[in-house]
Amino acid sequence: MSYARALRCRKCGREYPVQPLSLCDFCLSPLEVSYDYKAMAGVVSREKLAGGPLSMWRYRDLLSVEGEVVDIGTGFTPLVKADNLGRELGLDRLYIKNDCLNPTYSFKDRPVSVAVTKAREFGFDTIACASTGNLAASVAAHAAKANMKSYVFVPSNVEPGKLVGIAIYNPVLVTVDGSYDDVNRLCTRIVERYNWGFININLRPYYAEGSKTLGYEVAEQLGWRAPDCVVAPAASGLSFTRIWQGLDELSMLGLIEPVNTHMYLSQAAGSSPIVNAFQAGSLHVHPVAPDTIAKSIAIGNPADGYYALRVVRQSGGGACAVTDEELINGMKLLAQTEGIFTEAAGGVVVGALRKLAASGVIKKNELTVAFITGAGPRTQETVSDIVQPFTVQPCLESFEEVVGVRV
Ligand SMILES: Cc1ncc(COP(=O)(O)O)c(C=O)c1O
Numbered sequence: 001m002s003y004a005r006a007l008r009c010r011k012c013g014r015e016y017p018v019q020p021l022s023l024c025d026f027c028l029s030p031l032e033v034s035y036d037y038k039a040m041a042g043v044v045s046r047e048k049l050a051g052g053p054l055s056m057w058r059y060r061d062l063l064s065v066e067g068e069v070v071d072i073g074t075g076f077t078p079l080v081k082a083d084n085l086g087r088e089l090g091l092d093r094l095y096i097k098n099d100c101l102n103p104t105y106s107f108k109d110r111p112v113s114v115a116v117t118k119a120r121e122f123g124f125d126t127i128a129c130a131s132t133g134n135l136a137a138s139v140a141a142h143a144a145k146a147n148m149k150s151y152v153f154v155p156s157n158v159e160p161g162k163l164v165g166i167a168i169y170n171p172v173l174v175t176v177d178g179s180y181d182d183v184n185r186l187c188t189r190i191v192e193r194y195n196w197g198f199i200n201i202n203l204r205p206y207y208a209e210g211s212k213t214l215g216y217e218v219a220e221q222l223g224w225r226a227p228d229c230v231v232a233p234a235a236s237g238l239s240f241t242r243i244w245q246g247l248d249e250l251s252m253l254g255l256i257e258p259v260n261t262h263m264y265l266s267q268a269a270g271s272s273p274i275v276n277a278f279q280a281g282s283l284h285v286h287p288v289a290p291d292t293i294a295k296s297i298a299i300g301n302p303a304d305g306y307y308a309l310r311v312v313r314q315s316g317g318g319a320c321a322v323t324d325e326e327l328i329n330g331m332k333l334l335a336q337t338e339g340i341f342t343e344a345a346g347g348v349v350v351g352a353l354r355k356l357a358a359s360g361v362i363k364k365n366e367l368t369v370a371f372i373t374g375a376g377p378r379t380q381e382t383v384s385d386i387v388q389p390f391t392v393q394p395c396l397e398s399f400e401e402v403v404g405v406r407v
């Protein structure tokens with residue numbers, strides 16, 4: 001049994017029964033799952049949560065699912081104390097949440113695990129999504145596990161390694177000649193015609209819920225406390241809002257002290273509509289045409305930009321954009337200090353962290369968590385210039401001559 005009691009409109013507060021629906025009929029604002037927190041507080045405790053499975057499903061009581069979950073082994077990823085990177089950036093208490101280590105190599109397995117579970121509850125036999133790449137891989141993998149059919153839609157310029165990482169699960173893979181925003185527009189037409197569970201359209205309220213587990217896990221891994229600062233990437237902005245909500249809910253349930261976390265959002269400069277709005281002092285996002293190598297977070301018209309900006313403002317945080325060169329340096333720096341190979345979205349986070357630390361916005365002694373949400377090996381072309389091996393003949397003389405070492 002879950003403690004979800006309704007879907008509620010984020011703007012006008014109107015409530016709807018729990019169903020596959022993402023927008024309010026009256027004001028067209030997004031719906032979110034609303035819970036009976038009082039009842040929930042009666043059953044959750046630090047001890048009970050800590051005794052749960054070593055996956056995101058240890059927080060099942062705080063999510064909106066009813067029956068058996070579709071679980072491919074997602075979550076409870078390492079929170080690593082990043083002393084080497086911290087030294088480089090001038091931060092004494094830096095942690096990396098390494099969410100590359102999910103089954104399909106990105107944090108998307110969290111929201112998808114919840115959304116596919118709900119899709120099955122609602123009786124869908126087919127699931128679908130509009131994706132920049134990572135979501136499609138996760139949806140296809142969960143469909144395989146749940147014995148469901150899947151249709152996944154991505155822009156045709158998605159990285160080749162990402163396509164393989166999707167196709168291996170045997171979905172119906174559709175590449176669309178256009179940007180992610182074009183893909184999304186097409187999918188909003190398809191959802192009207194076919195009775196499919198679109199993970200990030202008609203199932204979006206449930207999809208959103210899964211990312212709260214990022215906040216829960218970090219707080220638990222820090223010994224039941226919220227960080228002072230969070231740096232996270234944003235595409236639609238949805239997961240950013242849910243990291244914050246996850247922390248906030250834990251304090252509402254009395255599991256951690258009141259949350260005082262400053263939330264810093266990061267985007268690639270070539271696709272930074274949310275950062276642009278922040279810099280203009282506005283809560284309203286003007287769409288852009290993305291042009292960046294950080295394709296997984298290249299969304300020009302972010303559905304949750306307004307809400308992400310509200311979280312930034314409410315938390316006393318900020319927003320920061322980094323160039324493609326800066327994000328590549330960020331990818332290399334993370335690998336070469338902490339041994340973590342992230343994709344471009346993680347490079348954006350490290351690049352932003354560097355700027356925020358250098359400018360004194362994030363202070364040396366603040367407990368800071370950087371969210372690394374996707375793994376590097378499927379987009380190797382981004383940093384392929386790093387490969388400069390010594391080429392030697394298979395004899396000691398050649399090795400010593402070319403590499404230049406001497407005993
Ligand atoms: C690796 C990675 N990080 C972060 C994000 C941002 O997600 P959101 O749309 O919730 O802002 C994405 C979205 O595709 C992603 O693939």
Ligand SMILES: [Zn+2]
Binds near residue numbers: 011026029
């Ligand atoms: Zn409404």
